[in-house]
Amino acid sequence: MALLVLTVLDRRGPLHGYAITSHIHNLSDALRVEEGSLYPSLHRMEEAGWIKARTIKTEHNRRARAYEITAVGRRKLGMEEARWRSITDAVDHVLKHA
Amino acid sequence: MSWLSRIANALRSSGVDDSLDEEITFHIESRVADLVAGGMTRDAAVTIARRQFGNRLRLREESRDVKLMPWLDSLVRDVRLGVRMLRKNGVMTTAAVLSLSLALGACVAAFSLVDALILRPLPVHQPGQLIYLTVPSGNPEAPDKDDFSDPVFVRLRDTGRGYVDLFAIRYPDRPRVTFDMASGDRETVRSQFVSGDTFDRLGVAAAAGRLLTMQDDRQPGAHPVAVLSHAFWMQRFAGDPGIVGRWFVVHDRQGDRPFEIIGVTQPDFFGAEPGHPTDVWMPYAMQDPHAFGNTGYNSLRLFGRVKDGVRLEQVQSLLQVAFTNVRREYAPGHVDPAWPPDRVERFINMPLYVRSAATGPSPLRAEFQRPLLILTAIAALVLLVAGSNVANLFLARTSAREREMSLRLSLGAGRGRLIQQVLIESALVAGAACLIGLIFAAFAAPAVVGTLTSADDPVLLDLRVDWRLLTVITGATLLMTALFGLAPAMRASSVKPMTALKVSGGRLSPRTGAARLFVAMQVAFSLIVVFVGSLLVRSFVNLSSVNPGFAASDVLLVSLEAVQRVEGDQQSAAVLQVLDRLGDLPGVAAVSAAEFNVLGRPWRNTLPVPGAARETIEATMAPVTSGYFETMKIPLVAGRTFVRRDLDAEDPTVVIVNESFAKGYFGRELAVGRLFDAGFGRARTSNEVVGVVADVRYDLHKPPAPTIYILLPVRGFQTLQVRVTAGATAIAARLREEVRVATPLLRVTSITSQESMVSGTLGRERLLALLSSLFGLVGLVLTAVGLYGTLSYAVVQRAREIGIRIALGARAIGSVRSVLTDTAVATLIGAACGLAGGLYASRFVATLLFEVAAREVWSIALPLGTLLLAASVAAAVPAWRAARVDPVITLRNE
Numbered sequence: 001m002a003l004l005v006l007t008v009l010d011r012r013g014p015l016h017g018y019a020i021t022s023h024i025h026n027l028s029d030a031l032r033v034e035e036g037s038l039y040p041s042l043h044r045m046e047e048a049g050w051i052k053a054r055t056i057k058t059e060h061n062r063r064a065r066a067y068e069i070t071a072v073g074r075r076k077l078g079m080e081e082a083r084w085r086s087i088t089d090a091v092d093h094v095l096k097h098a
Numbered sequence: 099m100s101w102l103s104r105i106a107n108a109l110r111s112s113g114v115d116d117s118l119d120e121e122i123t124f125h126i127e128s129r130v131a132d133l134v135a136g137g138m139t140r141d142a143a144v145t146i147a148r149r150q151f152g153n154r155l156r157l158r159e160e161s162r163d164v165k166l167m168p169w170l171d172s173l174v175r176d177v178r179l180g181v182r183m184l185r186k187n188g189v190m191t192t193a194a195v196l197s198l199s200l201a202l203g204a205c206v207a208a209f210s211l212v213d214a215l216i217l218r219p220l221p222v223h224q225p226g227q228l229i230y231l232t233v234p235s236g237n238p239e240a241p242d243k244d245d246f247s248d249p250v251f252v253r254l255r256d257t258g259r260g261y262v263d264l265f266a267i268r269y270p271d272r273p274r275v276t277f278d279m280a281s282g283d284r285e286t287v288r289s290q291f292v293s294g295d296t297f298d299r300l301g302v303a304a305a306a307g308r309l310l311t312m313q314d315d316r317q318p319g320a321h322p323v324a325v326l327s328h329a330f331w332m333q334r335f336a337g338d339p340g341i342v343g344r345w346f347v348v349h350d351r352q353g354d355r356p357f358e359i360i361g362v363t364q365p366d367f368f369g370a371e372p373g374h375p376t377d378v379w380m381p382y383a384m385q386d387p388h389a390f391g392n393t394g395y396n397s398l399r400l401f402g403r404v405k406d407g408v409r410l411e412q413v414q415s416l417l418q419v420a421f422t423n424v425r426r427e428y429a430p431g432h433v434d435p436a437w438p439p440d441r442v443e444r445f446i447n448m449p450l451y452v453r454s455a456a457t458g459p460s461p462l463r464a465e466f467q468r469p470l471l472i473l474t475a476i477a478a479l480v481l482l483v484a485g486s487n488v489a490n491l492f493l494a495r496t497s498a499r500e501r502e503m504s505l506r507l508s509l510g511a512g513r514g515r516l517i518q519q520v521l522i523e524s525a526l527v528a529g530a531a532c533l534i535g536l537i538f539a540a541f542a543a544p545a546v547v548g549t550l551t552s553a554d555d556p557v558l559l560d561l562r563v564d565w566r567l568l569t570v571i572t573g574a575t576l577l578m579t580a581l582f583g584l585a586p587a588m589r590a591s592s593v594k595p596m597t598a599l600k601v602s603g604g605r606l607s608p609r610t611g612a613a614r615l616f617v618a619m620q621v622a623f624s625l626i627v628v629f630v631g632s633l634l635v636r637s638f639v640n641l642s643s644v645n646p647g648f649a650a651s652d653v654l655l656v657s658l659e660a661v662q663r664v665e666g667d668q669q670s671a672a673v674l675q676v677l678d679r680l681g682d683l684p685g686v687a688a689v690s691a692a693e694f695n696v697l698g699r700p701w702r703n704t705l706p707v708p709g710a711a712r713e714t715i716e717a718t719m720a721p722v723t724s725g726y727f728e729t730m731k732i733p734l735v736a737g738r739t740f741v742r743r744d745l746d747a748e749d750p751t752v753v754i755v756n757e758s759f760a761k762g763y764f765g766r767e768l769a770v771g772r773l774f775d776a777g778f779g780r781a782r783t784s785n786e787v788v789g790v791v792a793d794v795r796y797d798l799h800k801p802p803a804p805t806i807y808i809l810l811p812v813r814g815f816q817t818l819q820v821r822v823t824a825g826a827t828a829i830a831a832r833l834r835e836e837v838r839v840a841t842p843l844l845r846v847t848s849i850t851s852q853e854s855m856v857s858g859t860l861g862r863e864r865l866l867a868l869l870s871s872l873f874g875l876v877g878l879v880l881t882a883v884g885l886y887g888t889l890s891y892a893v894v895q896r897a898r899e900i901g902i903r904i905a906l907g908a909r910a911i912g913s914v915r916s917v918l919t920d921t922a923v924a925t926l927i928g929a930a931c932g933l934a935g936g937l938y939a940s941r942f943v944a945t946l947l948f949e950v951a952a953r954e955v956w957s958i959a960l961p962l963g964t965l966l967l968a969a970s971v972a973a974a975v976p977a978w979r980a981a982r983v984d985p986v987i988t989l990r991n992e
Contacts, residue, residue, distance in 0.1 A: 017121060018128040035129070036152035039121065040160035064124050065117070 006077040014068040050076050118158050180523040194488040198531035201484040203538030204477035209570050210543045214559040220458045221366040223301020228455035231400040241464040245396040248389050257420035262402040262413045265293045269397050276347040289378040291385040299403045307342035307361025315381040324357040328365040330377035373462040373557045393428040414452040421450040469866050476873045483623045483877045486616040487884040489582030494891045496586035503590050517587040524583030528575045549865045585612045618928035620884045624877030625932025628961040631874035637947045638867035647794035649731035653852035656818040658844045672841040679840035685829045688729040688821040693721035715762045718803045721810040729821045737770035737789030754789040759804035882972035889976035901988030910981040917980045
């Protein structure tokens with residue numbers, strides 16, 4: 001989940017929670033999760049300093065909290081991505097050669 | 099987000115809740131808008147959006163825990179609830195807080211005294227390195243002596259060089275000085291002569307000017323400089339920076355000498371003796387010239403700073419050799435030729451002790467250490483009584499709150515939360531009690547110091563609030579919280595929701611033994627306090643009823659000083675003029691003069707008993723004028739008293755002795771008309787005993803001392819005894835003026851009454867008796883309240899059961915018994931333990947008791963009877979209520 005959210009925020013810039021869900025949703029139906037669980041996860045990442053939040057106005061003039069990746073978050077993203085790749089590569093390898 | 103903002107969030111958590119809600123609502127509404135845009139009906143869209151979002155409440159809580167510190171949040175909530183619950187039970191809370199704060203305050207006050215007098219190190223550099231020297235006093239009951247002479251100081255200082263840096267601080271003096279030259283007004287200061295390196299050795303810095311150095315201590319009489327204490331500078335001169343360089347005049351036995359103020363010490367430095375701060379320090383070289391080289395002039399305390407890496411035993415053995423040598427050298431001038439050789443050896447081989455001076459030597463401490471520690475222990479016991487009382491109240495209340503607890507448990511609260519809730523309530527009570535106790539202590543401790551003080555010996559203790567005191571207070575508060583919070587907390591956490599919610603009224607859960615344990619504890623602790631207190635009170639009563647042998651009432655003591663130095667004859671004449679003038683005043687029955695006050699510091703003289711080579715008698719010397727025995731109403735047993743004619747004799751050799759001396763010195767033979775050889779501060783002469791008077795107790799604690807009354811030699815300082823006719827004490831106001839009229843050579847410095855002098859000597863005993871009886875009373879009341887509460891609660895709790903029993907034909911007495919038995923057994927067990935504890939504790943007060951023993955019938959019966967009486971009174975009302983339970987009413991309530 002963290003990997004997905006960080007990736008989306010890295011590529012698409014500041015987004016509010018709903019937009020993040022929509023993006024993940026649009027990109028892949030398979031990764032559909034309970035939408036609400038995004039928020040505790042966002043708040044944990046905010047607490048850890050990977051992302052930061054600020055209040056913005058939407059096009060309909062509503063207040064919303066937009067999240068933005070931080071430098072710490074980018075470093076974390078790089079590490080998470082590498083780890084993910086190594087795991088999937090290892091699994092691929094097993095699947096191919098077993 | 100930092101932890102600070104999380105704490106802030108916990109303290110005002112509603113803002114976090116709002117923003118979380120807003121974020122979630124925004125999400126759902128956006129989803130609904132998208133779905134509606136996609137062609138769905140609004141209702142369906144809302145349903146789907148909600149379902150996709152998941153459990154909104156749970157997710158919100160999850161986020162909330164991230165943003166707040168969950169434990170702090172629950173803590174804040176529990177504190178709020180705690181305050182609400184405590185305010186709901188206002189009376190109980192007030193009682194708990196007040197009883198606790200009284201006991202806590204007493205403890206804190208006692209500790210601050212113990213700290214100031216016993217524990218706190220001197221405010222100097224590395225006090226642990228400081229030592230001072232003592233020698234045995236020869237009396238096993240008296241503390242060691244710490245007065246040395248100049249030759250001993252010089253020898254020990256030179257010997258110790260390289261191992262220990264010795265310096266001398268003379269015993270404090272209270273000279274009259276003149277700061278204000280224009281008016282010439284005199285005031286009394288506390289001064290000390292110190293060797294020049296004292297401040298260097300102590301590591302004390304100057305707040306203004308400079309302090310004394312060895313340069314100020316070279317030539318006897320040649321360094322008229324002085325240093326003020328910071329406190330005195332502030333109080334007398336309001337911290338005037340122009341003080342350095344000012345001159346003042348000291349009026350003492352060396353005459354009127356001007357001194358220049360060269361500096362002020364650092365703020366917290368008061369000298370080397372806690373309780374008796376010094377105002378003015380002057381160089382050792384400026385003291386009484388008779389002191390130099392005089393082995394008989396013991397007026398110095400010897401201090402030292404031990405060098406790094408030197409052990410105290412090394413210092414002791416080094417100094418001991420020098421001490422023995424110097425005593426051997428001067429022994430011929432000090433030992434009586436009549437002394438047996440082993441006694442002379444004992445004189446020479448006097449042991450020298452090296453003591454730590456980290457807290458400073460203090461006669462006050464020697465006298466009050468034990469009483470203060472006893473009072474602290476008593477206060478701690480009362481605190482335990484108060485604590486168990488509150489514990490019992492809390493326990494009862496927790497039982498009453500079982501339903502609330504059960505409800506919270508069934509709604510999903512953790513048991514930890516319930517324990518936390520109860521502990522927080524007890525911490526709130528303990529904290530409040532602590533604050534009030536602190537205020538109480540702030541008044542109580544100085545009041546106790548006030549009772550240690552007498553007019554001519556003021557005691558000033560620094561009772562500051564510092565980290566040591568705060569540690570004790572915090573510790574006491576935590577201990578109290580644990581003591582009276584833990585049992586109820588355990589009870590709260592062991593609630594079984596099913597049974598508690600099912601059963602209505604009556605006993606909810608079986609009562610644990612905790613309540614009875616607390617009753618037993620209270621009884622035991624308060625019995626110890628009452629036991630020890632009753633011993634101290636009876637001891638004080640015994641002492642007060644001791645007949646001192648003279649009539650202290652209606653006697654005024656008038657202290658005189660010389661206005662200017664004159665020849666002995668002139669001064670003698672002046673004293674006689676004053677005596678004549680005062681004696682003629684209407685309302686004055688008799689007047690006399692004495693060298694020092696009866697009950698003051700005695701002058702002793704050791705005389706060999708004739709016919710018994712090895713025996714000596716230690717006689718108290720009392721220089722008085724004619725009329726003394728009449729004024730003090732000391733009965734004459736044989737012979738005659740002094741008459742005016744004796745005073746006129748060129749070299750008076752007549753003496754009067756008391757019965758103890760007559761018996762000890764002359765045996766059964768008649769004393770009057772006998773001669774004996776002795777020199778009382780003058781050449782040895784033959785003295786004729788002209789009279790024998792009744793024994794007088796100069797110290798009420800001790801049997802009458804053998805006393806020799808001699809005629810008053812004329813010196814600068816005297817005290818007049820003025821016996822006024824009954825009730826005419828108002829004349830005191832006129833005496834000052836009358837003395838001025840009688841002679842220009844003398845003036846009055848102070849007027850007190852003999853009665854206050856006598857009661858002043860019992861200050862320690864009075865303090866102990868007063869405070870211990872007060873504590874005993876508080877302990878008794880608390881125990882009675884505790885018993886009453888426990889029993890009342892039991893009656894209420896078991897009303898239904900009793901009601902049924904009575905309805906079924908049981909007799910009222912049976913229900914009373916059923917309620918009382920448990921508590922009565924607990925009380926008796928507590929009393930037995932308390933009695934054993936009291937007997938044990940009495941060993942620590944034994945040395946302070948006067949004609950009272952712990953193992954007497956009265957010592958045991960009195961406190962035990964008082965306690966059981968208090969317990970019975972406390973039990974009477976609940977017992978009566980139990981007997982009056984009306985089955986109709988109780989059962990209808992169901």
